[in-house]
Amino acid sequence: MKVLVVDDEPQIRRALRTSLEAHGYTVETVGTGDEGVVAAASQHPELILLDLGLPDMDGTEVITRVRAFSEVPIIVLSVRESQSDKVAALDAGADDYVTKPFGMEELLARSRAALRRKGSGEPDAPILTFGSLQVDLAKQLVTIEAEQVHLTPTEYGLLEVLVTNPGKLLTHQWLLRRVWGQGYGTETTYLRTYVRALRRKLGDDASAPALIVTEPGVGYRWVADAT
Amino acid sequence: MKVLVVDDEPQIRRALRTSLEAHGYTVETVGTGDEGVVAAASQHPELILLDLGLPDMDGTEVITRVRAFSEVPIIVLSVRESQSDKVAALDAGADDYVTKPFGMEELLARSRAALRRKGSGEPDAPILTFGSLQVDLAKQLVTIEAEQVHLTPTEYGLLEVLVTNPGKLLTHQWLLRRVWGQGYGTETTYLRTYVRALRRKLGDDASAPALIVTEPGVGYRWVADAT
Protein backbone atom coordinates (compact mmCIF):
# COMPACT_ATOMS: atom_id res chain seq x y z
CA MET A 1 0.00 0.00 0.00
CA LYS A 2 1.97 3.01 -1.26
CA VAL A 3 1.42 6.47 0.21
CA LEU A 4 2.73 9.73 -1.24
CA VAL A 5 3.51 12.48 1.27
CA VAL A 6 3.76 16.01 -0.10
CA ASP A 7 5.09 18.41 2.53
CA ASP A 8 7.88 20.95 2.61
CA GLU A 9 8.77 20.51 6.28
CA PRO A 10 11.37 17.74 6.68
CA GLN A 11 10.41 16.89 10.25
CA ILE A 12 6.79 16.36 9.31
CA ARG A 13 7.87 14.21 6.40
CA ARG A 14 9.99 12.15 8.75
CA ALA A 15 7.26 11.83 11.35
CA LEU A 16 4.71 10.73 8.77
CA ARG A 17 7.11 8.33 7.16
CA THR A 18 7.97 6.54 10.41
CA SER A 19 4.37 6.31 11.56
CA LEU A 20 3.10 5.12 8.24
CA GLU A 21 5.86 2.60 7.71
CA ALA A 22 5.28 1.29 11.23
CA HIS A 23 1.77 0.45 10.09
CA GLY A 24 2.88 -1.37 6.99
CA TYR A 25 2.63 1.35 4.36
CA THR A 26 5.25 2.11 1.75
CA VAL A 27 6.03 5.82 1.78
CA GLU A 28 7.30 8.24 -0.86
CA THR A 29 7.96 11.83 0.15
CA VAL A 30 8.44 14.97 -1.89
CA GLY A 31 8.77 18.59 -0.85
CA THR A 32 7.10 20.66 -3.56
CA GLY A 33 3.76 20.70 -5.34
CA ASP A 34 5.37 20.23 -8.70
CA GLU A 35 7.20 17.12 -7.55
CA GLY A 36 3.95 15.99 -5.97
CA VAL A 37 2.06 16.09 -9.25
CA VAL A 38 4.87 14.31 -11.05
CA ALA A 39 5.16 11.64 -8.36
CA ALA A 40 1.39 11.13 -8.33
CA ALA A 41 1.59 10.43 -12.05
CA SER A 42 4.68 8.27 -12.12
CA GLN A 43 4.53 6.38 -8.82
CA HIS A 44 0.81 5.59 -8.83
CA PRO A 45 0.36 5.94 -5.06
CA GLU A 46 -2.83 4.62 -3.55
CA LEU A 47 -3.14 7.56 -1.17
CA ILE A 48 -1.78 11.11 -1.11
CA LEU A 49 -1.22 13.15 2.04
CA LEU A 50 -0.90 16.75 0.94
CA ASP A 51 0.19 19.78 2.88
CA LEU A 52 -1.54 22.94 1.69
CA GLY A 53 1.30 25.26 2.61
CA LEU A 54 3.74 24.47 -0.13
CA PRO A 55 6.40 26.91 -1.28
CA ASP A 56 5.97 26.64 -5.02
CA MET A 57 2.24 26.42 -5.66
CA ASP A 58 -1.08 26.60 -3.93
CA GLY A 59 -2.35 23.34 -2.49
CA THR A 60 -5.70 23.44 -4.29
CA GLU A 61 -3.74 23.82 -7.50
CA VAL A 62 -1.98 20.53 -6.76
CA ILE A 63 -5.35 18.88 -6.12
CA THR A 64 -6.78 20.14 -9.39
CA ARG A 65 -3.70 19.00 -11.31
CA VAL A 66 -3.77 15.52 -9.82
CA ARG A 67 -7.53 15.22 -10.24
CA ALA A 68 -7.07 15.89 -13.93
CA PHE A 69 -5.66 12.41 -14.39
CA SER A 70 -6.28 10.42 -11.23
CA GLU A 71 -8.93 9.68 -8.64
CA VAL A 72 -6.45 8.61 -5.98
CA PRO A 73 -7.68 9.58 -2.49
CA ILE A 74 -6.18 12.87 -1.29
CA ILE A 75 -6.14 13.84 2.38
CA VAL A 76 -5.21 17.46 2.98
CA LEU A 77 -3.10 18.42 5.98
CA SER A 78 -3.10 22.09 6.82
CA VAL A 79 -2.60 24.59 9.60
CA ARG A 80 -5.37 26.73 8.17
CA GLU A 81 -8.64 26.21 9.98
CA SER A 82 -10.90 28.61 8.13
CA GLN A 83 -13.99 27.18 6.49
CA SER A 84 -13.18 28.80 3.17
CA ASP A 85 -9.88 26.93 2.97
CA LYS A 86 -11.57 23.65 3.73
CA VAL A 87 -14.36 24.27 1.25
CA ALA A 88 -11.89 25.24 -1.47
CA ALA A 89 -9.77 22.15 -0.95
CA LEU A 90 -12.71 19.75 -0.74
CA ASP A 91 -14.43 21.22 -3.76
CA ALA A 92 -11.17 21.06 -5.70
CA GLY A 93 -11.36 17.30 -5.24
CA ALA A 94 -9.82 16.48 -1.88
CA ASP A 95 -11.30 13.58 0.06
CA ASP A 96 -10.64 14.82 3.55
CA TYR A 97 -9.19 17.81 5.38
CA VAL A 98 -7.25 17.50 8.64
CA THR A 99 -5.95 20.51 10.54
CA LYS A 100 -2.51 20.47 12.13
CA PRO A 101 -1.66 19.57 14.73
CA PHE A 102 -3.43 16.26 14.30
CA GLY A 103 -3.33 12.96 16.11
CA MET A 104 -1.56 10.21 14.24
CA GLU A 105 -4.20 7.65 15.19
CA GLU A 106 -6.88 9.86 13.70
CA LEU A 107 -4.91 10.37 10.52
CA LEU A 108 -4.38 6.65 10.17
CA ALA A 109 -8.08 6.03 10.70
CA ARG A 110 -8.99 8.63 8.09
CA SER A 111 -6.47 7.04 5.72
CA ARG A 112 -8.06 3.64 6.26
CA ALA A 113 -11.49 5.15 5.60
CA ALA A 114 -10.27 6.76 2.38
CA LEU A 115 -8.56 3.58 1.20
CA ARG A 116 -11.58 1.45 2.07
CA ARG A 117 -13.83 3.56 -0.13
CA LYS A 118 -11.42 3.33 -3.04
CA GLY A 119 -12.19 -0.36 -3.49
CA SER A 120 -14.76 -0.06 -6.25
CA GLY A 121 -12.92 2.33 -8.52
CA GLU A 122 -11.51 1.33 -11.88
CA PRO A 123 -8.02 2.33 -12.96
CA ASP A 124 -8.16 5.27 -15.30
CA ALA A 125 -6.01 5.82 -18.33
CA PRO A 126 -4.13 9.07 -17.96
CA ILE A 127 -3.55 9.23 -21.71
CA LEU A 128 -6.45 10.26 -23.87
CA THR A 129 -6.34 9.48 -27.57
CA PHE A 130 -8.40 11.10 -30.31
CA GLY A 131 -7.27 9.72 -33.62
CA SER A 132 -3.69 10.87 -34.09
CA LEU A 133 -3.96 13.32 -31.19
CA GLN A 134 -2.78 12.20 -27.78
CA VAL A 135 -3.13 14.10 -24.51
CA ASP A 136 -1.14 12.83 -21.54
CA LEU A 137 -2.93 14.38 -18.57
CA ALA A 138 -0.31 13.25 -16.08
CA LYS A 139 2.69 14.65 -17.90
CA GLN A 140 0.74 17.51 -19.44
CA LEU A 141 2.08 16.48 -22.81
CA VAL A 142 0.32 16.76 -26.14
CA THR A 143 1.40 14.86 -29.23
CA ILE A 144 -0.03 14.63 -32.71
CA GLU A 145 1.17 11.69 -34.80
CA ALA A 146 3.82 11.04 -32.14
CA GLU A 147 5.06 14.56 -32.77
CA GLN A 148 5.15 16.70 -29.68
CA VAL A 149 3.06 19.86 -29.78
CA HIS A 150 4.08 22.79 -27.66
CA LEU A 151 1.26 24.49 -25.79
CA THR A 152 1.40 27.46 -23.46
CA PRO A 153 0.06 26.89 -19.93
CA THR A 154 -3.24 28.59 -20.72
CA GLU A 155 -3.62 26.65 -23.94
CA TYR A 156 -3.02 23.40 -22.12
CA GLY A 157 -5.43 24.34 -19.34
CA LEU A 158 -8.15 25.01 -21.86
CA LEU A 159 -7.44 21.80 -23.74
CA GLU A 160 -7.52 19.82 -20.52
CA VAL A 161 -10.98 20.96 -19.46
CA LEU A 162 -12.20 20.35 -22.99
CA VAL A 163 -10.94 16.78 -23.35
CA THR A 164 -12.02 15.84 -19.83
CA ASN A 165 -15.57 16.91 -20.62
CA PRO A 166 -16.08 15.34 -24.04
CA GLY A 167 -19.35 15.96 -25.82
CA LYS A 168 -20.57 18.38 -23.22
CA LEU A 169 -21.58 21.90 -24.05
CA LEU A 170 -19.27 24.10 -22.01
CA THR A 171 -20.47 27.66 -21.61
CA HIS A 172 -18.20 30.66 -21.94
CA GLN A 173 -18.57 31.47 -18.28
CA TRP A 174 -17.87 27.93 -17.16
CA LEU A 175 -14.73 27.69 -19.28
CA LEU A 176 -13.41 31.07 -18.17
CA ARG A 177 -13.98 30.31 -14.49
CA ARG A 178 -12.38 26.93 -14.89
CA VAL A 179 -9.29 27.99 -16.81
CA TRP A 180 -8.71 31.59 -15.75
CA GLY A 181 -10.22 31.47 -12.24
CA GLN A 182 -13.28 32.51 -10.32
CA GLY A 183 -12.91 36.19 -11.05
CA TYR A 184 -13.56 35.76 -14.77
CA GLY A 185 -16.70 35.06 -16.72
CA THR A 186 -17.26 37.70 -19.38
CA GLU A 187 -13.96 37.81 -21.26
CA THR A 188 -15.07 35.88 -24.31
CA THR A 189 -12.24 37.37 -26.34
CA TYR A 190 -9.82 35.29 -24.28
CA LEU A 191 -11.67 32.19 -25.37
CA ARG A 192 -11.71 33.21 -28.99
CA THR A 193 -7.97 33.80 -28.90
CA TYR A 194 -7.09 30.54 -27.20
CA VAL A 195 -9.56 28.35 -29.02
CA ARG A 196 -8.06 29.72 -32.18
CA ALA A 197 -4.54 28.94 -30.98
CA LEU A 198 -5.58 25.40 -30.08
CA ARG A 199 -7.29 24.83 -33.38
CA ARG A 200 -4.20 26.02 -35.20
CA LYS A 201 -1.79 23.88 -33.23
CA LEU A 202 -4.01 20.82 -33.30
CA GLY A 203 -4.84 21.17 -36.96
CA ASP A 204 -8.53 21.81 -36.61
CA ASP A 205 -10.57 23.94 -38.97
CA ALA A 206 -13.08 26.36 -37.49
CA SER A 207 -15.38 26.11 -40.50
CA ALA A 208 -15.34 22.29 -40.47
CA PRO A 209 -14.35 21.38 -36.92
CA ALA A 210 -13.37 17.84 -36.02
CA LEU A 211 -12.26 18.66 -32.47
CA ILE A 212 -13.72 21.88 -31.08
CA VAL A 213 -17.18 22.92 -32.17
CA THR A 214 -18.34 26.42 -31.37
CA GLU A 215 -21.90 26.78 -30.17
CA PRO A 216 -22.74 30.36 -31.09
CA GLY A 217 -23.81 32.51 -28.20
CA VAL A 218 -23.24 29.75 -25.68
CA GLY A 219 -19.79 28.21 -25.64
CA TYR A 220 -17.71 25.39 -27.07
CA ARG A 221 -17.88 21.62 -27.29
CA TRP A 222 -15.16 18.95 -27.65
CA VAL A 223 -16.61 16.53 -30.16
CA ALA A 224 -13.77 14.15 -30.99
CA ASP A 225 -14.36 10.52 -30.04
CA ALA A 226 -11.81 8.92 -27.77
CA THR A 227 -10.15 5.99 -29.53
CA MET B 1 -30.42 14.05 -3.69
CA LYS B 2 -31.87 12.63 -0.50
CA VAL B 3 -30.09 13.08 2.84
CA LEU B 4 -30.96 11.30 6.08
CA VAL B 5 -30.27 13.22 9.28
CA VAL B 6 -30.04 11.15 12.47
CA ASP B 7 -29.93 13.39 15.54
CA ASP B 8 -31.87 13.54 18.75
CA GLU B 9 -31.72 17.31 19.20
CA PRO B 10 -34.68 18.95 17.43
CA GLN B 11 -32.96 22.28 16.89
CA ILE B 12 -30.00 20.64 15.17
CA ARG B 13 -32.38 18.66 13.02
CA ARG B 14 -34.16 21.85 12.08
CA ALA B 15 -30.95 23.74 11.38
CA LEU B 16 -29.59 20.96 9.19
CA ARG B 17 -32.88 20.58 7.38
CA THR B 18 -33.16 24.24 6.47
CA SER B 19 -29.55 24.55 5.36
CA LEU B 20 -29.62 21.38 3.33
CA GLU B 21 -32.95 22.13 1.71
CA ALA B 22 -31.72 25.60 0.85
CA HIS B 23 -28.99 23.90 -1.16
CA GLY B 24 -31.36 21.67 -3.06
CA TYR B 25 -31.23 18.49 -1.01
CA THR B 26 -34.23 16.49 0.09
CA VAL B 27 -34.06 15.84 3.82
CA GLU B 28 -35.43 13.10 6.06
CA THR B 29 -34.88 13.36 9.79
CA VAL B 30 -35.16 10.82 12.60
CA GLY B 31 -34.29 11.07 16.27
CA THR B 32 -33.00 7.65 17.30
CA GLY B 33 -30.42 5.19 16.08
CA ASP B 34 -33.01 2.50 15.59
CA GLU B 35 -35.13 4.73 13.39
CA GLY B 36 -31.95 5.73 11.61
CA VAL B 37 -31.11 2.15 10.63
CA VAL B 38 -34.67 1.51 9.52
CA ALA B 39 -34.80 4.75 7.50
CA ALA B 40 -31.43 3.99 5.91
CA ALA B 41 -32.85 0.69 4.72
CA SER B 42 -36.28 1.85 3.61
CA GLN B 43 -35.65 5.34 2.28
CA HIS B 44 -32.42 4.65 0.40
CA PRO B 45 -30.80 8.01 1.18
CA GLU B 46 -27.73 9.01 -0.78
CA LEU B 47 -26.03 10.46 2.28
CA ILE B 48 -26.40 10.02 6.05
CA LEU B 49 -25.50 12.66 8.63
CA LEU B 50 -25.24 10.85 11.95
CA ASP B 51 -24.98 12.24 15.45
CA LEU B 52 -22.95 9.99 17.72
CA GLY B 53 -24.75 11.02 20.90
CA LEU B 54 -27.98 9.18 20.45
CA PRO B 55 -30.19 8.17 23.38
CA ASP B 56 -30.94 4.59 22.43
CA MET B 57 -27.74 3.18 21.00
CA ASP B 58 -24.11 4.00 20.41
CA GLY B 59 -23.31 5.77 17.19
CA THR B 60 -20.73 3.26 16.02
CA GLU B 61 -23.40 0.60 16.45
CA VAL B 62 -25.59 2.49 14.00
CA ILE B 63 -22.71 2.66 11.53
CA THR B 64 -22.04 -1.07 11.79
CA ARG B 65 -25.70 -1.92 11.34
CA VAL B 66 -26.06 0.32 8.30
CA ARG B 67 -22.81 -0.92 6.78
CA ALA B 68 -24.19 -4.44 6.96
CA PHE B 69 -26.46 -3.72 4.04
CA SER B 70 -25.44 -0.40 2.47
CA GLU B 71 -22.39 1.57 1.39
CA VAL B 72 -24.13 4.90 1.54
CA PRO B 73 -21.72 7.67 2.64
CA ILE B 74 -21.97 8.39 6.36
CA ILE B 75 -20.69 11.63 7.88
CA VAL B 76 -20.51 11.57 11.66
CA LEU B 77 -21.35 14.68 13.69
CA SER B 78 -20.19 14.62 17.28
CA VAL B 79 -19.26 16.77 20.23
CA ARG B 80 -16.59 14.27 21.22
CA GLU B 81 -13.16 15.31 20.04
CA SER B 82 -11.06 12.46 21.33
CA GLN B 83 -9.02 10.51 18.84
CA SER B 84 -10.36 7.20 20.05
CA ASP B 85 -13.91 8.22 19.22
CA LYS B 86 -12.92 9.32 15.74
CA VAL B 87 -10.92 6.18 15.12
CA ALA B 88 -13.77 3.98 16.32
CA ALA B 89 -16.34 5.71 14.12
CA LEU B 90 -14.12 5.76 11.04
CA ASP B 91 -13.08 2.16 11.44
CA ALA B 92 -16.69 1.16 11.93
CA GLY B 93 -17.29 2.41 8.41
CA ALA B 94 -17.94 6.13 8.62
CA ASP B 95 -16.67 8.26 5.76
CA ASP B 96 -15.96 11.43 7.69
CA TYR B 97 -16.03 12.81 11.21
CA VAL B 98 -16.94 16.41 12.02
CA THR B 99 -16.88 17.80 15.53
CA LYS B 100 -19.59 20.11 16.78
CA PRO B 101 -19.87 22.97 16.62
CA PHE B 102 -19.15 22.90 12.91
CA GLY B 103 -19.50 25.41 10.12
CA MET B 104 -22.33 24.74 7.76
CA GLU B 105 -20.24 25.59 4.71
CA GLU B 106 -17.65 23.04 5.74
CA LEU B 107 -20.28 20.39 6.31
CA LEU B 108 -21.80 21.09 2.92
CA ALA B 109 -18.36 20.85 1.30
CA ARG B 110 -17.67 17.55 3.03
CA SER B 111 -21.07 16.31 1.93
CA ARG B 112 -20.29 17.26 -1.64
CA ALA B 113 -16.95 15.45 -1.38
CA ALA B 114 -18.63 12.31 -0.06
CA LEU B 115 -21.34 12.39 -2.71
CA ARG B 116 -18.83 13.08 -5.46
CA ARG B 117 -16.88 9.94 -4.59
CA LYS B 118 -20.04 7.88 -4.53
CA GLY B 119 -21.58 9.43 -7.61
CA SER B 120 -18.67 8.77 -9.95
CA GLY B 121 -19.66 5.13 -10.19
CA GLU B 122 -23.24 5.22 -11.31
CA PRO B 123 -23.98 7.19 -14.42
CA ASP B 124 -27.05 9.31 -13.87
CA ALA B 125 -28.89 9.12 -17.16
CA PRO B 126 -30.25 12.51 -18.08
CA ILE B 127 -30.87 11.31 -21.62
CA LEU B 128 -34.49 11.49 -22.65
CA THR B 129 -35.60 9.35 -25.54
CA PHE B 130 -38.72 9.80 -27.63
CA GLY B 131 -38.64 7.25 -30.42
CA SER B 132 -35.71 8.20 -32.62
CA LEU B 133 -35.29 11.54 -30.89
CA GLN B 134 -32.82 11.83 -28.06
CA VAL B 135 -32.25 14.82 -25.78
CA ASP B 136 -29.13 14.72 -23.60
CA LEU B 137 -29.75 17.30 -20.89
CA ALA B 138 -26.23 17.08 -19.46
CA LYS B 139 -24.43 17.59 -22.76
CA GLN B 140 -27.16 19.76 -24.23
CA LEU B 141 -27.09 17.55 -27.26
CA VAL B 142 -30.03 16.68 -29.48
CA THR B 143 -29.89 13.75 -31.87
CA ILE B 144 -32.44 12.21 -34.18
CA GLU B 145 -31.65 8.71 -35.40
CA ALA B 146 -28.14 9.14 -33.97
CA GLU B 147 -27.77 12.17 -36.22
CA GLN B 148 -26.82 15.34 -34.42
CA VAL B 149 -29.30 18.20 -34.76
CA HIS B 150 -28.05 21.74 -34.35
CA LEU B 151 -30.27 24.03 -32.28
CA THR B 152 -29.80 27.68 -31.45
CA PRO B 153 -29.70 28.58 -27.74
CA THR B 154 -33.31 29.74 -27.73
CA GLU B 155 -34.46 26.68 -29.62
CA TYR B 156 -32.71 24.40 -27.15
CA GLY B 157 -34.08 26.32 -24.18
CA LEU B 158 -37.59 25.92 -25.47
CA LEU B 159 -37.11 22.24 -26.21
CA GLU B 160 -35.70 21.66 -22.75
CA VAL B 161 -38.67 23.10 -20.91
CA LEU B 162 -40.98 21.16 -23.19
CA VAL B 163 -39.38 17.74 -22.73
CA THR B 164 -38.92 18.24 -18.99
CA ASN B 165 -42.65 18.91 -18.64
CA PRO B 166 -44.09 16.14 -20.78
CA GLY B 167 -47.83 15.93 -21.20
CA LYS B 168 -48.43 19.15 -19.34
CA LEU B 169 -50.24 22.08 -20.88
CA LEU B 170 -47.74 24.92 -20.91
CA THR B 171 -49.29 28.36 -21.38
CA HIS B 172 -47.81 31.01 -23.62
CA GLN B 173 -46.97 33.22 -20.67
CA TRP B 174 -45.34 30.39 -18.73
CA LEU B 175 -43.19 29.36 -21.67
CA LEU B 176 -42.13 32.92 -22.46
CA ARG B 177 -41.19 33.66 -18.86
CA ARG B 178 -39.31 30.40 -18.62
CA VAL B 179 -37.33 30.66 -21.83
CA TRP B 180 -37.01 34.40 -22.45
CA GLY B 181 -37.08 35.64 -18.87
CA GLN B 182 -39.35 37.32 -16.38
CA GLY B 183 -39.91 40.42 -18.45
CA TYR B 184 -41.76 38.56 -21.18
CA GLY B 185 -45.24 37.11 -21.33
CA THR B 186 -47.18 38.49 -24.31
CA GLU B 187 -44.84 37.89 -27.26
CA THR B 188 -46.66 34.90 -28.71
CA THR B 189 -45.07 35.53 -32.07
CA TYR B 190 -41.74 34.44 -30.55
CA LEU B 191 -43.32 31.15 -29.64
CA ARG B 192 -44.81 30.65 -33.06
CA THR B 193 -41.43 31.29 -34.65
CA TYR B 194 -39.46 28.97 -32.40
CA VAL B 195 -42.05 26.22 -32.17
CA ARG B 196 -41.98 26.22 -35.94
CA ALA B 197 -38.20 26.02 -36.00
CA LEU B 198 -38.27 23.10 -33.57
CA ARG B 199 -40.92 21.25 -35.51
CA ARG B 200 -38.92 21.68 -38.68
CA LYS B 201 -35.65 20.51 -37.19
CA LEU B 202 -37.22 17.64 -35.28
CA GLY B 203 -39.33 16.51 -38.21
CA ASP B 204 -42.72 17.22 -36.69
CA ASP B 205 -45.77 18.26 -38.68
CA ALA B 206 -47.94 21.04 -37.29
CA SER B 207 -51.08 19.64 -38.89
CA ALA B 208 -50.46 16.15 -37.49
CA PRO B 209 -48.13 16.68 -34.55
CA ALA B 210 -46.36 13.77 -32.88
CA LEU B 211 -44.20 15.89 -30.60
CA ILE B 212 -45.55 19.41 -29.99
CA VAL B 213 -49.31 19.91 -29.94
CA THR B 214 -50.65 23.45 -30.05
CA GLU B 215 -53.52 24.18 -27.72
CA PRO B 216 -55.26 27.08 -29.49
CA GLY B 217 -55.49 30.23 -27.44
CA VAL B 218 -53.66 28.69 -24.50
CA GLY B 219 -50.24 27.29 -25.22
CA TYR B 220 -48.37 24.16 -26.25
CA ARG B 221 -47.99 20.63 -25.03
CA TRP B 222 -45.19 18.04 -25.44
CA VAL B 223 -47.04 14.82 -26.16
CA ALA B 224 -44.32 12.33 -27.16
CA ASP B 225 -43.98 9.35 -24.84
CA ALA B 226 -40.57 8.73 -23.34
CA THR B 227 -39.27 5.34 -24.48
Added chain:
DNA sequence: ACACCGCGTGAAGAACCCGTGAACGCGCCG
Protein backbone atom coordinates in the same frame (compact mmCIF):
# COMPACT_ATOMS: atom_id res chain seq x y z
C1' DA C 1 -72.54 33.89 -44.51
C1' DC C 2 -69.25 36.86 -42.72
C1' DA C 3 -66.02 39.11 -39.78
C1' DC C 4 -62.54 38.04 -36.49
C1' DC C 5 -58.96 35.88 -34.04
C1' DG C 6 -55.13 32.86 -33.59
C1' DC C 7 -51.88 30.01 -35.79
C1' DG C 8 -48.58 28.43 -39.47
C1' DT C 9 -45.51 29.97 -42.89
C1' DG C 10 -42.02 32.60 -45.05
C1' DA C 11 -38.90 36.18 -45.20
C1' DA C 12 -36.09 40.30 -44.17
C1' DG C 13 -33.65 43.77 -41.35
C1' DA C 14 -31.16 44.42 -37.15
C1' DA C 15 -28.34 42.94 -33.56
C1' DC C 16 -25.12 40.03 -32.03
C1' DC C 17 -21.29 36.88 -32.12
C1' DC C 18 -17.26 34.62 -33.95
C1' DG C 19 -12.89 34.01 -36.63
C1' DT C 20 -8.93 36.29 -37.92
C1' DG C 21 -4.88 39.01 -37.74
C1' DA C 22 -2.17 41.96 -35.30
C1' DA C 23 -0.39 45.04 -31.69
C1' DC C 24 1.03 46.08 -26.90
C1' DG C 25 3.00 45.19 -22.35
C1' DC C 26 5.24 42.40 -19.13
C1' DG C 27 8.47 39.09 -17.12
C1' DC C 28 12.39 36.16 -18.10
C1' DC C 29 16.71 34.67 -19.82
C1' DG C 30 20.66 35.04 -22.27
Added chain:
DNA sequence: CGGCGCGTTCACGGGTTCTTCACGCGGTGT
Protein backbone atom coordinates in the same frame (compact mmCIF):
# COMPACT_ATOMS: atom_id res chain seq x y z
C1' DC D 1 20.26 45.49 -22.40
C1' DG D 2 17.73 43.16 -26.19
C1' DG D 3 15.02 39.47 -27.71
C1' DC D 4 11.47 36.06 -26.76
C1' DG D 5 7.41 33.81 -25.00
C1' DC D 6 3.13 34.60 -23.20
C1' DG D 7 -1.07 36.93 -21.78
C1' DT D 8 -4.05 40.59 -22.90
C1' DT D 9 -6.52 43.72 -25.91
C1' DC D 10 -8.40 45.83 -30.19
C1' DA D 11 -10.61 46.26 -34.88
C1' DC D 12 -12.79 44.47 -38.87
C1' DG D 13 -15.45 41.41 -42.01
C1' DG D 14 -18.61 37.70 -42.41
C1' DG D 15 -21.83 34.61 -40.61
C1' DT D 16 -25.49 33.29 -37.33
C1' DT D 17 -29.29 34.37 -34.50
C1' DC D 18 -33.02 37.25 -32.79
C1' DT D 19 -36.71 40.05 -33.66
C1' DT D 20 -40.30 41.79 -36.42
C1' DC D 21 -43.59 41.98 -40.12
C1' DA D 22 -46.89 40.36 -43.71
C1' DC D 23 -49.90 37.00 -45.70
C1' DG D 24 -53.18 32.74 -45.86
C1' DC D 25 -55.86 29.63 -43.67
C1' DG D 26 -59.06 27.43 -40.57
C1' DG D 27 -62.07 27.61 -36.74
C1' DT D 28 -65.55 30.46 -33.89
C1' DG D 29 -69.09 33.27 -32.77
C1' DT D 30 -72.59 36.44 -34.41
